[in-house]
Each structure stands twice: as structure tokens, then as C-alpha cells.
Amino acid sequence: MISISADFDPVHKGHEELIKKAKEIADKKGSEVVIYMNKGYSANHAPFFTPFEAREEMALALGADKVIAIEGLHHRLILSYSVPIRLAKMHEDGVTDYITAADISLNQVKNYAQRFIDEGSFLGMPQDFPNRNVIRWYAINEFLSKKFNRKIDFHLIPEVTSPRKISGRFIRKDILKNNLVISDDIKKLLPKTTIEILEREIDNGTIPGKRNMKVLKHKMNTYSRSSLANIAYLNGKVINKIVEGRFYKEDEESIWASFRRADYGPVMTRLAATCIEEEVRKEEVLKLMRDYEEKGVIPNEQNVDKIIERAWYVAEEVDKGVSAKEANEKFRKKHDLKLNPLMTLEAGLNLTKFEAKKVHEGLDANVFIDKDNKISCEIKEKKIKIKTNLKLPSKEVTYLRYILDSRYIPVSGELIKNKRNDYRIKITIHNY
Numbered sequence: 094m095i096s097i098s099a100d101f102d103p104v105h106k107g108h109e110e111l112i113k114k115a116k117e118i119a120d121k122k123g124s125e126v127v128i129y130m131n132k133g134y135s136a137n138h139a140p141f142f143t144p145f146e147a148r149e150e151m152a153l154a155l156g157a158d159k160v161i162a163i164e165g166l167h168h169r170l171i172l173s174y175s176v177p178i179r180l181a182k183m184h185e186d187g188v189t190d191y192i193t194a195a196d197i198s199l200n201q202v203k204n205y206a207q208r209f210i211d212e213g214s215f216l217g218m219p220q221d222f223p224n225r226n227v228i229r230w231y232a233i234n235e236f237l238s239k240k241f242n243r244k245i246d247f248h249l250i251p252e253v254t255s256p257r258k259i260s261g262r263f264i265r266k267d268i269l270k271n272n273l274v275i276s277d278d279i280k281k282l283l284p285k286t287t288i289e290i291l292e293r294e295i296d297n298g299t300i301p302g303k304r305n306m307k308v309l310k311h312k313m314n315t316y317s318r319s320s321l322a323n324i325a326y327l328n329g330k331v332i333n334k335i336v337e338g339r340f341y342k343e344d345e346e347s348i349w350a351s352f353r354r355a356d357y358g359p360v361m362t363r364l365a366a367t368c369i370e371e372e373v374r375k376e377e378v379l380k381l382m383r384d385y386e387e388k389g390v391i392p393n394e395q396n397v398d399k400i401i402e403r404a405w406y407v408a409e410e411v412d413k414g415v416s417a418k419e420a421n422e423k424f425r426k427k428h429d430l431k432l433n434p435l436m437t438l439e440a441g442l443n444l445t446k447f448e449a450k451k452v453h454e455g456l457d458a459n460v461f462i463d464k465d466n467k468i469s470c471e472i473k474e475k476k477i478k479i480k481t482n483l484k485l486p487s488k489e490v491t492y493l494r495y496i497l498d499s500r501y502i503p504v505s506g507e508l509i510k511n512k513r514n515d516y517r518i519k520i521t522i523h524n525y
Contacts, residue, residue: 095119096188096245098129098163098179098230100136102144102261104151104287105190107194107253113154115192125158134167136175136226139304139365142265147294154286161186165328168367168380169325172226173215175389177233181390184241191234191245194252202249206232209504212425214394240389256281269301309370310341316369319459319471325378326365328498329462331355336464365462378501383525395437397524400502404495405434412488438493438520439511441484442470449516451477458506458518460497468493468504470518483518496522515517 095115101108115126130152132145141148149160153236163182166175183191195202205222209215209232218225227261231247238244253259259282267279273295280288294300317322321332331352338351352362367373376478379397386396393399408422424430444452458470463482468490472479485493496502503523511517 094127094186094188095122095190095192096127096129096183096185097125097192098131098158098183100131100141100261101128101148101152101323102135102141102154103264103291104148105259105261105264105282106284107259109155109284110250111156111192111194112152114248115190116156116347118156118190118192118248122189126154126156127186127188127222128157128160128349129163129183130160131167132162132164134367136167136172137360137377138167138367140304142261142268142301143291143294144299144302147290149300151284151290154290155284166373168364168522169373169381171364171397172229173218174382174385176229177237177390177392178236178385180230180233180245181240181385181388183245184243188245190248191230192248192250193227193230194250194432195387196252196254197223197227199247199249202228202231202247206235210235210391213392215392216395218406224345235462236392239391240290265301273300278515287441302355304366306343306347307369309348312369312372313338313351314340317471318463319461321369322459322461323374323376323503324365324522325368325375326361326500327368328355328500329466329494330498331357331365332462333464333466338474376525379503379523380525382501397502400499401434401436401496401522401524402430402432404492404499405432406430408488408492408497409492417491434522435489435492436522436524438482438485438488438489438522439509440468440470440506440518440520442516442518444481444516448477451475452479452508454509456508458508460493460518460520462494468497472508483520493520493522 095118095459097111097115099108112126119126130148135141152160163179166178190314201391205228215229215233223230234245234247237301264279264282268275273292275288318332318336321327321335333350335354341347349362352365357365382391382397406424407417410423411417438467452472455470458472460468460470463469468483469480470483496504499506499525504520505523506518509517509519
């Protein structure tokens with residue numbers, strides 16, 4: 094099988110060249126061209142402009158033999174985790190060749206990818222890398238070759254640059270700007286079959302696909318800090334910016350501004366907003382990652398244990414007076430660390446006599462970062478809702494803050510009593 098993996102939203106002349114190259118290789122090998130097409134949400138965590146069925150039809154019209162839907166990943170995982178899963182599926186399906194486009198050579202891709210291959214981690218791809226996603230796919234293909242005992246052959250074709258460099262984002266933006274009319278300039282970038290299918294879908298009202306802004310705004314307007322803390326990819330800073338930005342009305346820009354104020358880039362903003370809209374909880378993401386870790390698809394350097402170990406290591410180093418930045422760099426370079434991070438912590442809290450009479454052991458305590466940037470908890474019992482700061486040693490504060498900001502490691506709290514009969518919060522860090 095000769096494969097291409099893409100959003101194809103919509104299928105343009107650059108995609109047509111990919112399919113032509115794939116068919117050329119397929120004809121030589123007596124194989125078929127298979128498109129692994131994202132469904133549900135795009136690789137960049139956004140709703141699709143064009144429905145899946147229309148994009149599938151566009152790809153088949155240009156000569157692809159089959160389309161396989163990739164679904165359920167891109168509203169839960171960043172690319173450093175979703176790409177290994179997609180590539181592993183290709184291996185399992187018997188794919189022999191992978192086709193993509195870039196404006197750099199294969200040797201340049203190899204050189205850029207080598208650092209990540211050596212480190213065994215595909216996180217932190219620098220923003221200034223050209224064709225970052227191509228480099229990521231190449232590096233992960235090298236990693237998975239050890240698991241599957243073979244490599245999928247990697248083929249690069251030049252990106253189409255005439256009459257201009259083609260981008261699905263540019264095409265979508267232009268069609269929207271022209272009130273869903275495909276301009277003559279955009280038609281030059283699209284195969285005839287794509288134009289016909291796009292115009293039909295526009296007439297049918299299926300384009301453009303949109304977020305459910307009503308649901309997103311409702312949750313951003315009403316969820317408490319402690320509730321938002323359970324949603325994947327939300328750290329303490331962005332949660333506080335969301336709450337500060339209330340109340341969101343019809344102005345969508347105000348929503349995106351709250352994420353920008355929390356230093357979220359466009360891709361992470363889309364993922365975080367999608368997680369709020371779809372109610373993707375940290376527990377759900379973690380269990381999905383653990384499942385693929387057990388299958389050997391996720392590199393050891395990216396697994397959940399490493400994230401927890403790094404939080405503990407940095408907390409220990411900061412407690413010794415080392416800067417967090419230096420501690421993170423030291424952790425990246427050490428591969429033989431024997432760490433035993435705490436998975437349960439006990440925190441003190443302040444309860445009034447009245448509050449103490451209304452609560453009891455076993456109550457859930459949702460842990461979150463409050464508006465003053467302190468670790469707090471919320472306890473609910475019947476008509477009582479108690480919010481209080483938690484008391485922890487400085488090292489445990491640093492550690493727990495890293496965990497709370499990890500974006501997908503769940504933390505739970507439970508009201509307990511110690512030997513002196515004082516109420517405490519037992520905090521559990523979950524790694525399943």
C-alpha cells in the first residue's frame with residue numbers, strides 16, 4: 094500500500110500531485126494508493142471546512158483507490174502523540190511507502206530529524222524549523238521501524254508553488270471572505286472535480302463546518318476554576334484568564350483573546366477550545382496515551398511516567414536553588430535517573446468551625462489554581478461550597494503546580510483526618 098496522510102480540506106492541486114506520485118509508485122509495485130484522511134477534527138484541532146464524505150469523494154476522483162478515516166485523535170492529542178498512532182496503523186495495515194511534500198530536500202529533513210531520533214522524543218519541535226510536520230513524520234517513522242522491524246519508505250515531492258504556494262488555509266479563508274463564492278484565482282489552485290464537489294456542498298449548506306460556539310461559550314461562562322481544571326490542555330494561567338474574560342457574548346474574538354493572554358499559540362488554543370467544547374477530560378487523554386504506551390507506539394521519553402518524573406526532579410532541584418529552566422535542561426540530558434516521585438500528598442487547609450461541622454471525611458476536594466495563583470481546593474456538600482488555599486511544603490507546591498499544568502495528568506483530592514483529628518486534603522496524582 095502506498096499512503097498519504099492529510100486533512101485534504103479541500104483537496105487542491107498540491108494534493109493532486111501527491112496522488113499522482115503515489116499512483117506512479119503503486120503502478121510499479123502493483124499496489125494501491127490509500128489516503129489516511131482525518132475525520133472529526135483536523136490535525137490542527139479545528140473543525141473541518143469541508144465534510145469528510147466530500148473530501149473522500151475529492152480524493153477518489155483524483156485516482157486514490159481507498160480512503161481510511163482517522164478519527165478520535167485530534168481533539169485529544171497533540172501531533173507528537175497522534176502521529177505515532179497514525180504511523181503505527183499504517184505499519185499494521187501493511188503500508189510500504191509514504192508520500193508527502195516539502196520545500197526542503199530529504200537529506201535536510203534527515204538532518205533536522207536526527208536530534209529527535211537520538212533523543213527518542215518528538216516534543217518541542219522548534220517553531221523555526223522548516224516543514225516541521227514532515228520532520229516529525231520522518232523522525233517518528235525511524236522510531237517505529239524498531240518496533241515493526243521495517244521502515245516505511247519516505248518519499249518527498251516539491252511543494253506546488255505555481256501560480257502561488259498552495260495552502261488549504263489560504264483557500265478556505267478566500268472562499269469565506271468571498272461569501273462562499275470560489276473566485277477565479279482560487280479555482281486555479283483546485284482540480285476541476287474539487288471545484289464541482291465544493292460548489293455542490295456550498296449549495297447544500299454543508300460548508301463551512303463550524304464549532305458549536307453556543308456550547309463553548311456556555312462552558313467558558315459558567316464552569317468554575319475547579320471544573321475547568323479537569324479539562325485537558327488547560328493550565329492554571331489559561332483557566333484564570335478564561336474566568337477573568339467573562340462574560341463571553343457574540344464576539345468570538347474575546348474567546349481567542351483569553352487564550353492569547355495566557356500565552357497559548359494558535360494550535361494549542363484550538364486544541365484547548367475543542368477540549369472544552371467536547372468535554373475532553375484529563376483522565377480520558379491519559380488513559381488513551383497509556384493504551385498506546387502499552388502497545389509500544391509512544392516513545393519512552395514521552396510517556397506519562399517521564400512527565401511526572403520531570404516534575405518531581407525539577408521540584409527537587411528548585412528546592413536546592415537551581416532555576417526551573419536549568420533543572421529542565423538537566424533532566425533532558427539525564428537518562429539513568431532513579432526517581433521515586435510522590436503520588437499522594439497531604440495538604441493542610443483552613444476551615445472555620447462552622448465549615449468543619451458541615452463536612453466529613455471522604456468528601457471530594459477539587460484541586461485547582463486560584464485567582465491569586467495559589468493551589469486551592471473546592472469542597473461541596475449539600476448546600477455548602479467551601480474554597481480554601483492548601484498548605485504544602487515549597488517543594489511539593491512546585492511539584493504539584495507542574496502536575497496541574499501538565500495538561501493531561503489528573504489530580505484528585507479527598508477530605509481526610511490526621512491522627513490529631515485535623516482535617517487534611519489527601520491529593521492523589523493519577524497515572525493509571
